[in-house]
Amino acid sequence: MIVIVDYQKGNIKSVERGLASAGADVRVTPAADGIREADGIVLPGVGAFADAMATLEETGQADAIRDAVAAGVPFLGICLGMHLMYEAGEEHAEGAPTRGLGLLPGVVGRMPAQDVEGRAYKVPHVGWNTVHVTDAGAQGLFAGIPQDEYFYFTHSYVAPEGEATCGRTAHSVTFPSACARGRAFGVQFHPEKSSDAGAALLANFVRLTKER
Numbered sequence: 001m002i003v004i005v006d007y008q009k010g011n012i013k014s015v016e017r018g019l020a021s022a023g024a025d026v027r028v029t030p031a032a033d034g035i036r037e038a039d040g041i042v043l044p045g046v047g048a049f050a051d052a053m054a055t056l057e058e059t060g061q062a063d064a065i066r067d068a069v070a071a072g073v074p075f076l077g078i079c080l081g082m083h084l085m086y087e088a089g090e091e092h093a094e095g096a097p098t099r100g101l102g103l104l105p106g107v108v109g110r111m112p113a114q115d116v117e118g119r120a121y122k123v124p125h126v127g128w129n130t131v132h133v134t135d136a137g138a139q140g141l142f143a144g145i146p147q148d149e150y151f152y153f154t155h156s157y158v159a160p161e162g163e164a165t166c167g168r169t170a171h172s173v174t175f176p177s178a179c180a181r182g183r184a185f186g187v188q189f190h191p192e193k194s195s196d197a198g199a200a201l202l203a204n205f206v207r208l209t210k211e212r
Contacts, residue, residue, distance in 0.1 A: 002209055003038035005065070006030040007055045009080060010044030014192035015202075022203035032060035040209030041068055044192075045080025049089030049108060049157070050098040052080055062101060069103055074209045075184040079155060082179065082186030083108045091157050103184050106160030112172050121172035124156040131167045131177050131189065138166050141178070141185050143204050149197045151189035153177075159188065183212065 002024045004012055012028055019026045019042065027034065035041060043065065045052060056062040069075050077085045088097035089108035097107050113123045130148040158175035159165075167178025169188065177188040185205065191198030 001025045001027060001038055002040040002042060002206065003035055004028045004042045004044065005035060005056075005061055007043075007052065007059065007061055009047040009052045009055070010078070011046060011190065011192055012044060014190075015042060015044045015078065018192045018199060018202045019206060021199065022206040024206045024209070030059060030061070032064035035061060035064035036068060038068065038073060039212070040074040040076075040205070041065060042076045042078065042205075043081035043084065044078045045082075045084065046154075047080055049080065049083055049091035049100070050093050052084060053089075053098050053100060056084070056101075065101060066103070069182075069184050072183055072212070074205065074212055075103075076205050077184075077186040078192070079188060079190055082188055083157060083159060085179070085184065085186050086159060089157065104159075104162065104164050104179060104181060104186075106162050108157050108159050111156055111158045111175065115172045119172075123172070124154060125171045126154045127152070129153050129169050129171060129189075131169055133167045133178065134165070138178075139180050139185075140208055141180065141187075141201060141204050142167070145197055145200050145204075151177075151187075151191065151194040151197060153189045155188060159186070183208070
């Protein structure tokens with residue numbers, strides 16, 4: 001059973017259809033107890049870091065996710081869901097960055113509108129772009145997906161570089177577009193909007209969940 005966390009911040013229906021098409025038994029729930037009972041967890045997300053974390057903490061979902069990941073339950077964070085995996089985020093924070101789930105170290109920050117040579121780039125980054133997967137760290141999430149495949153992005157903030165980074169994309173800067181630590185994965189793009197490549201990635205997550 002794969003649980004999609006319902007915290008009113010994601011493209012839940014599209015993600016649900018994608019996982020079901022990959023053969024998963026999918027349940028959408030806002031309940032912390034339901035998250036703790038899952039064989040796999042997906043945290044989708046569209047919106048702001050601070051608002052999302054407020055909801056996750058108030059509902060007990062955040063602690064349920066932390067406990068499940070610590071127990072080795074496969075986890076996939078999508079877009080904002082990937083950002084929330086980190087220690088903190090600057091988006092809509094009042095003063096200091098907002099505390100995140102803390103599954104990965106570092107602070108999520110705003111994508112620069114210019115590159116190092118001063119050339120202007122449009123932010124938010126919206127549209128199709130490639131993901132270059134590193135040999136170390138992909139851990140099966142990108143199995144069977146060609147290198148530098150295109151996925152669909154829409155975001156203004158980016159995760160920090162770190163040991164968990166297993167995929168990168170360039171737009172004004174080169175930023176982490178996929179991360180992995182143990183059975184916890186994150187992707188900056190939207191697999192549910194990324195045609196065959198996105199469907200393959202969701203199928204890989206379903207397979208990894210079943211293998212566990």
